[in-house]
Amino acid sequence: MNPLIQKYLRSEYAQGKRRTIFCPGCGNGIILGYFVRAIDELKHEGRFDDSKLYIVTGIGCSGNIPVPLKYNIVRALHGRALAVATGIKLVRPDAEVVAFVGDGDLLSIGGNHFIHTIRRNAGVKVILVNNMLYGMTGGQVAPTTPMDAITHTTPYGNPEPPIDACRLAMALGATYVARWTVALSRQCIESIKELLLHRGFGLLECLSQCPVYQGRYVIGIDRPSKIMDYHLKITVLGKEPMYGDKITIGKFVDYEKPTYEEIIWSMINRVSKGGES
Amino acid sequence: MKRVTKVSVIRIDIDKYLCKGCYICVDKCPTKVFEVSDIVGDYGVFIPQAKHLDKCIGCEICELYCPDFAITIVRGDGGEV
Numbered sequence: 001m002n003p004l005i006q007k008y009l010r011s012e013y014a015q016g017k018r019r020t021i022f023c024p025g026c027g028n029g030i031i032l033g034y035f036v037r038a039i040d041e042l043k044h045e046g047r048f049d050d051s052k053l054y055i056v057t058g059i060g061c062s063g064n065i066p067v068p069l070k071y072n073i074v075r076a077l078h079g080r081a082l083a084v085a086t087g088i089k090l091v092r093p094d095a096e097v098v099a100f101v102g103d104g105d106l107l108s109i110g111g112n113h114f115i116h117t118i119r120r121n122a123g124v125k126v127i128l129v130n131n132m133l134y135g136m137t138g139g140q141v142a143p144t145t146p147m148d149a150i151t152h153t154t155p156y157g158n159p160e161p162p163i164d165a166c167r168l169a170m171a172l173g174a175t176y177v178a179r180w181t182v183a184l185s186r187q188c189i190e191s192i193k194e195l196l197l198h199r200g201f202g203l204l205e206c207l208s209q210c211p212v213y214q215g216r217y218v219i220g221i222d223r224p225s226k227i228m229d230y231h232l233k234i235t236v237l238g239k240e241p242m243y244g245d246k247i248t249i250g251k252f253v254d255y256e257k258p259t260y261e262e263i264i265w266s267m268i269n270r271v272s273k274g275g276e277s
Numbered sequence: 278m279k280r281v282t283k284v285s286v287i288r289i290d291i292d293k294y295l296c297k298g299c300y301i302c303v304d305k306c307p308t309k310v311f312e313v314s315d316i317v318g319d320y321g322v323f324i325p326q327a328k329h330l331d332k333c334i335g336c337e338i339c340e341l342y343c344p345d346f347a348i349t350i351v352r353g354d355g356g357e358v
Contacts, residue, residue: 001292002346016294020345024322025299029344037341185341211299225304 008036013068021064025224027182027208028065031129034185036069038192048196052095056085058110061136061210062102062129079110082117085124086260093261096196097123103130104142107163111143114165118172118201120260125195125202128165131210132218139213144243149218164243169203170253176202178251181235182209183228191251200259207231207247286335288351289327295347298322302339302348308332311339 001016012018022029042048056074057063058081066073076084085099106114106128117124132149134140139152144165148157169177176198178191188206195202209215209231215222219230238248289310297320303311310333311325318324327333340348 001295002340002343002349005346016292019295019297019320022344024297024320024344025301026344029346030342033341033343033346185338223304224299225301228301228305 004040005033005036008039008070009068010070020068022061023210023212025209025211026061027131027206027210028061028129030182030185031127031188031206031208032065032068034188035065035127035192038189038196041189042193042196048096050096052092054085054088054092054095054097056081056088056097056099058099058101058105060102060105060134061131062100062105065100065129079105079108080113081105082110082113082124082126086117086120086122089123090261090264093123093265096125098125098127098196100127100129102135103128103132103144103165104134107143107165114168115172118169118174118203121173121175121200121257122260123200125198126204127192127195128203128205129208130165130205131208131214133210133213135210135213139217145218146244151217152213162243164241165205166203166241166252167243170241173257174203174253175200175255175257176204177241177253178203179205179207179241179247179249181207181228181231181249183232184249194251194254198254199256207235207249284352286330286333286350286352289330289333289339290349290351291324291326292345292347292349293324294319295345296320296322296324297345298324299344300325301342301344305342306339307336308334 006014020029054072055066059078081099081101085097089097132144133142141151141154143163145158166177166179180187191204195204209227211222211224215227235247235249237250242248296318303325310327310329312328313323314326340350
């Protein structure tokens with residue numbers, strides 16, 4: 001067991017008595033490692049307090065990412081992770097709320113919560129793990145599946161064009177949007193660090209590999225390292241998000257504006273003072 | 278930013294219980310340090326071993342990419358990290 005990771009895991013995992021439940025070569029475990037390393041580096045620099053960290057997850061393989069961690073974890077309903085995260089952030093405005101969600105979780109069933117959380121600019125940090133299909137239930141077509149890709153439910157090719165989460169978030173006015181792949185480790189860690197120090201809503205989309213279903217259906221290679229190479233091949237660095245034959249990666253926007261919890265708490269203070277006088 | 282001082286790598290441990298045999302470390306190592314061995318791990322796969330340690334440049338890419346945190350790089354003169 002890696003001693004750096006071991007410090008942040010729950011007892012059974014830290015003693016090496018239990019493995020993570022992911023398939024061999026899954027990108028979710030790599031993202032968990034990046035998240036722990038980002039927290040460790042920020043704690044070394046003294047810029048982050050992890051005693052107030054709350055983690056909310058949706059349903060799916062991505063919901064199992066923070067399970068070995070020793071932080072406060074809430075497992076929300078399918079697609080409703082951001083609603084629960086907004087509630088935690090409103091009750092405790094000084095807490096740091098991170099949501100781990102998958103692409104089918106956030107963009108199909110939770111699409112409405114995604115839109116309205118960005119509209120309010122609630123200070124929730126979203127890490128979107130995009131593996132291009134529904135991995136846990138057996139490789140069905142998802143909103144992010146590329147066109148003409150063969151999946152379990154589209155055996156003759158996917159007739160639907162995919163949705164671009166970063167473009168949607170930018171159009172709605174999100175204050176931090178970035179997209180990287182799992183194979184770019186240093187960029188992912190730096191992006192998670194920026195996300196944790198950011199004030200308003202932040203979205204980091206991470207292209208991840210699912211060797212069992214994405215490898216078998218969408219790409220046609222089942223070796224995890226070859227899928228990582230494929231992700232590097234189809235991505236280009238750019239300033240405008242695009243999700244087609246080529247996928248642009250990079251940091252798209254980073255600015256600040258008043259957040260939902262600040263507005264709500266200033267209103268509560270104003271009204272309660274007015275009521276006393 | 279934390280800078281790792283480049284002390285030479287003396288050992289690369291691979292946890293026999295945690296390794297699931299995805300072989301990302303075998304394929305992604307830029308100098309091909311790892312090799313699939315004949316030892317069967319607890320997950321039922323042939324676990325990789327760092328056989329060509331003299332070629333290691335200490336880039337830590339295997340430790341970063343390992344999804345199951347099974348790889349530990351031991352640096353320096355035998356002291357635990």
